[in-house]
Amino acid sequence: MTTLTLELLTKEAFAPFGDVIQIDGSEWFPINNGTTKRYHNLGRVEVTGEGGLPIISMCRGDAFQLPVEVKMLERHPLGSQAFIPSSGAPFIVVVAPNGADDKPDESQLKGFIVRGDQGVNYHRGTWHHPLVTLGCEGDFIVVDRGGPGHNCDEVQLSQVYLIESAPALA
């Protein structure tokens, strides 16, 4: 068993894996006669494959408590997948680049603690752990691919990675 240390989520650190959907630090322009700030194009929705279409869903994640065991990762080969908190719950994101064997490169496994005002948009094919809402139940808006075809590869990791702590959230 190996300890996985979480880091705070930043756009830069997450860039190889996807987009960070947040207002803080993002550019905006005025719309609606100046009464609304539009934070435009914070994430790229990708949909491929015959009959695929972008859909909007919601998820209610159970409250996980530390320590959290990471035993598997998944990826969606046909589309991106975004999780945007709608109830302000923090969550844990675990990602890995693809390895030469077309499985997660565990040597580059990364874990992030995500504030309840940050969302993530996994690029198509990014290896990630399913939703882990931390400390309380959490509601999320999910934007991903609907339609026919196989769109979820799951892989058991070579060992269990243990998340025992998380940095304090600002």
Ligand SMILES: NC(=O)N[C@@H](O)C(=O)O
């Ligand atoms: N399938 C689904 O809605 N969620 C998972 O893909 C996940 O990443 O949590």
Ligand code: NI
């Ligand atoms: Ni997923």
